[in-house]
Each structure stands twice: as C-alpha cells, then as structure tokens.
Amino acid sequence: MKVAVIGGRLQGVEVAYLARKAGWHVTVVDRNPNAPARGLGHQFFHLDVTRTGAMDPLSGKIDLVIPALEDPNALAVLESGCAECGIALAFDLKAFGITSSKKACNDLFAHAGIPHPAPWPLCGFPVVVKPNTESGSRGVQVFKDDLSLKSAYPDDFPPPDQVVQAFLPGPSYSLEVIAENGQGVPLQITALDMDSSYDCKRVRVPAGLPVPLSSEFKRLGVKLASEIRLTGVMDVEVILAERRLFVLEIDARFPSQTPMAVFHSSGVNMVRLLGGLFTHEHLPHSETRAQPSDVLLEHVRLNGDTLYTAGEHIMDVDEPVHLAYDFFGADEAITNYYPGRTSWVATLIFCGNGEETAWEKRCRTLETIGKKSGVHVVPDAARNQRQW
Numbered sequence: 001m002k003v004a005v006i007g008g009r010l011q012g013v014e015v016a017y018l019a020r021k022a023g024w025h026v027t028v029v030d031r032n033p034n035a036p037a038r039g040l041g042h043q044f045f046h047l048d049v050t051r052t053g054a055m056d057p058l059s060g061k062i063d064l065v066i067p068a069l070e071d072p073n074a075l076a077v078l079e080s081g082c083a084e085c086g087i088a089l090a091f092d093l094k095a096f097g098i099t100s101s102k103k104a105c106n107d108l109f110a111h112a113g114i115p116h117p118a119p120w121p122l123c124g125f126p127v128v129v130k131p132n133t134e135s136g137s138r139g140v141q142v143f144k145d146d147l148s149l150k151s152a153y154p155d156d157f158p159p160p161d162q163v164v165q166a167f168l169p170g171p172s173y174s175l176e177v178i179a180e181n182g183q184g185v186p187l188q189i190t191a192l193d194m195d196s197s198y199d200c201k202r203v204r205v206p207a208g209l210p211v212p213l214s215s216e217f218k219r220l221g222v223k224l225a226s227e228i229r230l231t232g233v234m235d236v237e238v239i240l241a242e243r244r245l246f247v248l249e250i251d252a253r254f255p256s257q258t259p260m261a262v263f264h265s266s267g268v269n270m271v272r273l274l275g276g277l278f279t280h281e282h283l284p285h286s287e288t289r290a291q292p293s294d295v296l297l298e299h300v301r302l303n304g305d306t307l308y309t310a311g312e313h314i315m316d317v318d319e320p321v322h323l324a325y326d327f328f329g330a331d332e333a334i335t336n337y338y339p340g341r342t343s344w345v346a347t348l349i350f351c352g353n354g355e356e357t358a359w360e361k362r363c364r365t366l367e368t369i370g371k372k373s374g375v376h377v378v379p380d381a382a383r384n385q386r387q388w
Contacts, residue, residue, distance in 0.1 A: 001275055003027070004062045004087075006049055006078060007069030008035025010316055013334060014256040015068045016040040017323065018263060018271035027062065032318070037068070039320030040334075050074050055081035064275055066090045068254060070100065070135060090278040092232040095252035099234065102132050102163040105250055112227050114220060116165075116247045120158055123166035125149075130163050135251055140198045142167050168241040172200075172248075173207055174258050177221040178233045178273050180283040184225030186218035187270065188262045188292065192237070199311025201380075203261040203297040204355070209240075217245055224250055233274055257297060257312055257347075264331075264351055265295040294358045296350040300366070303343055307369055308378035314345050328372065329365035 001024040005015045008030035016037045019026045028041035031048040038044045047054050050073060058065070065082050067075055067089070075093055082089040098104050109116040120127055125146070131139040143149040149157065158164045172192040177184040189209060193202035209217065221236045224247075228234075235255040238245045259270040277283055300307060301314045315321075319336055327333035327348065335346035348365065352358030370377040 001025070001064060001279070002062050003064045003066060003271075003275065004029055004045075004058050005037060005041065006030075006065060006067045006074075008032065008037035008044075009068070010036075010256045010312060011068035011254055012037035013040060013315070013321065014259055015066050015254055015271055017334065018259060018269050019066075020323075021263065022269050022272040022275070024271075024275075027058070029058075034318050034320065036315070036317055036319065036321045036336075039322040049081070050077045055085050055087070058087065059085040062087055064088045064090060064279055066254065066271070066274065070096075070253060072097070072100070088278045090232065090274045092230055092252055095228045095230045095232065095234065098228050099250050099252040100133055100135075102130065102249060106163065106165070108224075108227060109247055112223065114224065114247050115244060117168055118166045120164035126167040127164055128167040129158070132161050132163055142198075168239050168246055170239050170241040172237060172239050173209065173217065173245075174203075174255070175217055175221045175236045175238075176233055176255065176258065176262070176270060177225045177230070177236065178270065178277065178283065179225040179230040180277060181231055182226040182229040183283065184222040184230065185283065186221045187268055188266045189214055189217055190258045190261055192258075195309070195311040197311060197313075199313050200257060201299055201309050201311045203257050203295075205258075205261045205265045205295050206292050208355070213240070213245060220245065220247060228252065232277070233270060260347075260349065261295050261297045264297075264349060265292045294352045294355045296348075296352075296358045296362050298348050298350075298362060299345070300348060300369075301345045302337075302341075302369070302373065302375060305375045306378060307366065307373070307375050309380040312347075315347055317345060327365075328368045329361060331361075 003019050003024050004027045005012050006029045008028050013036050016026050017040055026041040027043050028037045029045045033046045065087050079093055126144045129141045174190045174192055176187045189207040191204040191207040192200045195201040234252040236250050237248045263269050299312055299314055300309050321334050321336050324333045330348040331351045332349040333346045337344040350358045350361045366377050
C-alpha cells in the first residue's frame with residue numbers, strides 16, 4: 001500500500017508511524033518543510049494542498065490519502081482533488097463537520113440521550129469553558145466560583161464562540177470506533193492522565209475499567225457512530241464521575257497518542273483498518289491478542305537541566321522527529337533527540353507484562369536519562385486516581 005499522509009503535525013506523526021508499522025510506503029505532505037512527521041515518512045512533499053493542482057504530483061503514485069489535519073477548506077479541496085485523481089480518501093467529511101463543533105455535539109448528545117456534563121446555566125460551579133471549534137485542550141479554562149468567572153469575563157457571559165458546562169472531576173478514558181455507514185466496531189479503551197492544562201500527558205492501556213463500565217462505554221461509542229452515520233474512525237472521550245461515564249467530546253478524524261498505545265497493547269493497527277475500509281470497501285476484521293500487553297505512552301521534555309512530563313502539546317515542534325528503539329530503556333521513542341543536545345522532546349513507549357512492570361520500566365528510563373544527561377527529573381504523579 002502506498003499512502004499519502006496530508007499534514008505533518010501531531011496527527012500526521014501518528015498516522016505515519018502506524019503506516020510504517022503496517023509495512024506501507026509513506027509519503028508525508030505538508031506546507032511546512034520542518035513538519036515533525038517528515039522524519040517518519042519514506043518521502044516528503046513540500047506543498048499546500050489547497051492550491052490548484054496540488055494533488056497532481058501524487059496522481060498515479062498513491063493508493064490512499066489519509067488527512068491528518070482539521071482545516072475544513074483543506075479537507076474540502078482534498079475531497080474533490082482525490083475524486084479527480086481517482087485516489088481513495090480515508091475521511092468522512094460530513095461526520096467531521098458535525099463533530100468539529102462542540103455545540104453541535106452537545107445537541108446530538110441531548111437528542112440521543114447520551115450522558116454528558118450539564119450545560120450552563122443549568123449547572124453550578126465549577127464550570128469549564130472551552131472553544132466551540134478547537135480540539136484537544138486548547139483554550140480550556142476552569143472556574144471554581146462566580147468571582148473567578150467574572151474576573152475573566154467581566155462583560156458578556158457566556159461568549160458566543162465558547163461552550164460552558166459543568167466541570168466533572170475524575171479519571172478520563174478514550175475509545176476509538178471504526179465504522180461503515182454507521183455500523184461501528186469499538187476498539188480498545190485507554191486511560192488518559194492529564195497535565196495541569198488538561199492536556200493528555202500519558203496514555204495507559206489496558207484501562208482497567210470494570211466490565212460493566214467498559215461495556216457501557218463501548219455501547220455509547222457504537223451508538224454515537226450510528227447517530228452520525230460514520231464511515232471511518234472516530235474517538236470518544238469520557239470522564240468517570242459519580243460512578244457514571246459522561247461523554248465529553250467526539251472527533252471524527254484520526255486521533256493521536258491512543259492509537260499507538262492500542263497498537264502496542266492489542267496489536268490492532270488503526271491505520272491498517274482504515275486503509276482496508278476505504279480501499280476494499282468493507283469493514284475489516286479486527287484481530288486482537290488473547291492477552292493484551294500493558295503499555296504506557298508518555299511525553300517528556302528536556303529543557304536545559306530539567307526533564308519533565310507534560311501534555312502532548314510539547315511534541316508539536318518545528319522540526320522532523322524520528323523513531324528510536326531502546327531509548328534509554330524505553331521500548332520505543334518518537335523524538336528529536338540526538339547526543340549532546342540540551343533541549344529535546346520525546347514520546348516514550350513502555351511495554352510490560354503487568355501494569356506495575358511497565359510503570360517500573362518508565363521510572364528506570366527517566367532515572368537513566370537524568371543520570372546520563374546530568375539533569376534533574378521532575379517527579380510526576382504516578383497515575384490519576386481511579387474512581388469506581
């Protein structure tokens with residue numbers, strides 16, 4: 001399979017990594033010549049896909065295009081360009097249009113009876129305020145009381161371009177669903193640990209949810225895929241509060257972080273599944289290992305004399321990254337590190353036979369980096385507290 005990954009930032013890194021693991025030939029395309037995913041592809045095209053004729057260099061050379069961006073204009077141009085060139089496009093533009101708006105998603109949740117945080121002003125404090133059309137943790141703010149809220153918004157509240165709802169404390173979980181015409185297959189559930197800005201700093205899998213909650217989560221994921229008539233892949237993020245799962249958001253596009261962790265735990269390659277769906281026109285069978293491995297995926301940054309764990313945003317660097325094996329003891333790392341460098345980032349992947357084994361490997365690796373580099377390793381909370 002010859003695949004073009006359109007977009008070389010965080011999603012592009014994820015897609016390119018898994019496409020290489022599938023044994024595919026990978027072409028990364030981005031208008032930024034220093035896009036991080038450039039270092040993970042076999043070749044790179046420096047071009048802007050929104051320009052007329054931009055897809056021409058790929059015509060006849062590519063079997064599949066996987067978008068790894070969220071620009072509606074670029075996605076629309078890609079859809080028409082792939083149709084003209086006869087290239088399969090692994091994307092559901094209609095479903096993405098629904099899920100790219102948090103307001104539209106909340107309306108969908110309410111209509112479909114999906115449990116989700118209560119909206120303002122029906123909820124009390126604390127509240128979370130987040131941009132309607134941004135993904136991830138960008139722009140997220142939490143206010144504990146009316147005084148802090150009015151300090152940030154002294155005039156008009158709620159602002160028209162923001163979503164305001166109850167802030168529910170508790171552990172977060174994610175699930176990918178791959179679907180054809182709304183008929184969805186849930187994949188492996190992952191646990192998410194957040195940094196202080198509510199950005200995911202660590203993925204843990206298996207998630208350890210009790211069977212009843214796991215079954216309910218998968219049921220919700222399949223129902224949501226049906227509601228938006230999804231053909232492709234989507235991720236669902238929930239929070240566990242008051243012994244119930246509440247859906248925070250859904251995104252009908254290829255996610256980042258969790259697919260790599262799922263691949264190392266269960267053997268399921270979501271890029272391979274997506275390729276099969278769009279090139280063979282049927283939902284492929286998803287085979288999993290009888291006993292999933294325990295996996296930790298964590299983002300770290302070395303800045304001068306300090307190494308610390310932080311959210312995925314630290315990986316959005318303006319230079320190519322590469323894949324390294326046995327990285328200071330980690331099974332794999334996606335990083336811009338090279339010997340002697342005093343500022344670098346890495347996504348570290350640890351596999352083990354048991355959660356504690358993987359966690360111990362993680363701790364030894366960070367200790368090794370600290371000793372060999374002569375830097376201070378900032379302690380990080382072991383794991384978010386489970387609440388069930």
